[in-house]
Amino acid sequence: MKKFLSFTFSTFLIGLVACNSSVQNSKNRMQTTDFIPQAKVEAVIKQLKDSLGDSHAFRIERGVRQVAGQWGEQDGTVDDFAGFCKNSFISDTAKLSGLFSALERNFEVIYGYFHKIDVMLKASLQLEGPEITPVDMMFGGYDVSAHLTDDLYNNKIAFLSALNFPFYTLEEKTELGAGWSRKEWAYARMGDRFISRVPAAVQQDISRTITEADAYISDYNIYMGNLRNENGEQLFPTNMKLISHWGLRDELKSNYADSEKGLEKQRMIYGVMQRIIDQSIPRQVINSDSYSWNPITNDLFDNNGKTVASKSEDIRRYEVFLKNFRAMRQLDPYSPHYPTQLIRAFDGTMEVPQKDVEELFRGLLSSPQVKEVASFIESRLGRKLEPFDIWYNGFKSGGGIPEEDLTAITSRKYPNAQALEEDLPNILIKLGWKPAKAREIASLVTVDASRGAGHAWGAAMRNDVARLRTRVGTEGMDYKGYNIAVHEFGHNVEQTITMNDVDYYMLNGVPNTAFTEAVAFIFQKRDLELLGLKNPNPEDEYWLALDNFWSCYEIMGVSLVDIQVWEWLYANPDATAEQLKEAVISAAKEVWNSYYAGILGGEDETLLGIYSHMIDYPLYLPNYPMGHLIAFQIEQQVRGKNLADEMDRMYTQGSIIPQHWMKNAVGSPISIDPLLAATNEALQALKK
Structure with missing residues (x-):
């Protein structure tokens, strides 16, 4: 998140x-x-x-x-x-x-x-x-x-x-x-x-628009227990409610561990996603459990099992997206150094030029390692890859543990948000912080039960608290919520260190959001270890390399779609929501056909258009793959060292520009080369 x-x-x-x-x-x-x-x-x-x-x-x-x-x-x-x-x-x-x-x-x-x-x-x-x-x-x-x-x-x-x-x-x-x-x-x-x-009226309008978009996404839930297959069977638990796209994606990932119904469940989730992208999803099933729904046929049923008429969401998703564009475009005339949102996102906020970012992404997407890793995944699955295998997660340690077993552990350990907050110092100690420093950092983090998928919100002055938001169900925190919480806690730790331990307030924070995503990924990868489930395994570093590579392969394509859509919007500023919808679908197909169709099948696949960040946070997505690359280079730097000491050393640099930060932290600029080399090494070792 x-x-x-x-x-x-x-x-x-x-x-x-x-x-x-x-x-x-x-x-x-x-x-x-x-x-x-x-x-x-x-x-x-x-x-x-x-x-x-x-x-x-x-x-x-x-x-x-x-x-x-x-x-x-x-x-x-x-x-x-x-x-x-x-x-x-x-x-x-x-x-x-x-x-x-x-x-x-x-x-x-x-x-x-x-x-x-x-x-x-x-x-x-x-x-x-x-x-x-x-x-x-x-x-x-x-x-x-x-x-x-x-x-x-x-x-x-x-x-x-x-x-x-x-x-x-x-x-x-x-x-x-x-x-x-x-x-x-x-x-x-x-x-x-x-x-x-920038005039106050423009700032107010942008704040209002982004808030409305966030509320739209935060309440975009699917009641999974109401989904039905062609035989009218219920595949998911009655009380399962998943937010799009994060919850749907994470549930799809979890079903690689289900050898009985997992593939059918994944195909059903895939069908839900396609309906959201093309907006044929019935309005009656969004954040409502009043009807049953077959996402493959798009049939809607009442409580008696009778088919009822449905009304599609139509273009609401793209109306929200378009409203964001129009709000952010108001900044253009007041930004002589940043005349478009694209330039503000890359040259301004990220401080890495767009052409350099795209070069990194296209370099990995077109690398020969893609086919080799895909072939390796096929050998593990025993079937041809399908489009949703873009989210294959079988590289993770403990990936074979059924999610219900993990949820049993997390719900018992964290029955409510307060239990997680009380355990934060212990998490930090397990990750290498000394007890006194762990308590100091944790004292500046508060945990809340989130209405949405979860997020981390740092303080804006020293000694104020950072906020960790994640979903906590009535029966305790399920594994998805826990996994997200560990990710968000990584953000909070970075936010706390870079606010309180950096020498100048003007240098507080990180060079860009990719750097805080890097910390979050590093924490998230250790979620099972923090539960005491990780066993020493000399092959772990190989699996982590493949997992990082496949995650980059996934999100880099999505980021290119996001960039292409914003370029299209600036070329067509008077577009309607319907035209934007077609533009998103067209961009998703073009990127898919260029980098994914030959690997995962599905010519003209639209799946890359599902990401919620495209809707509620303008041009944030490219920070994720940049975060993966940065995280991998940092992982290599901290290997064999104390994570806490290395994080303190690196992150107290604060918000200097990214490439200088990386050279000081790991000795080299942001690059795909270390990940590609590690992927080659991992494939050679694991194929033996």
């Missing part, structure tokens, strides 16, 4: 980080509004340079242009602009350090408390409880920080920061960052804060 980032949309809008634009262009000229004449900008720069000397030339030129780019008529006259720059530029090193400390301290106060308000306002939408009401949606969709950007510009704090702390492009950070001190990195991140001035 994703690291929950609703509040960070506000922070993201307050200060967008630098994009991969031309270094020379940004050195010579920042984009300015029409209000401040270029001649005035040049005159102010010259006066400051003449007064303070060439040693301050770079900061003067960059800072004045940054201020001019955001200054409007409401901020004062042209002469007011000139006076502000001349009076507010700080050349003294000690005074500049003092300004930085004041800004950093007060931003932590503001962001931290706004975050706490946001958590409480969204609680009724995200946590188990009564049915969501319209007023819950109103408060949950309200962004308490929406006016903060306006306020910080109006009171000139944003201009003061932009003037004194230069903005660096991604290219400049890449070129210069290796030689920067920690304080210089913190200054650079302060320079990222105010390069875009």
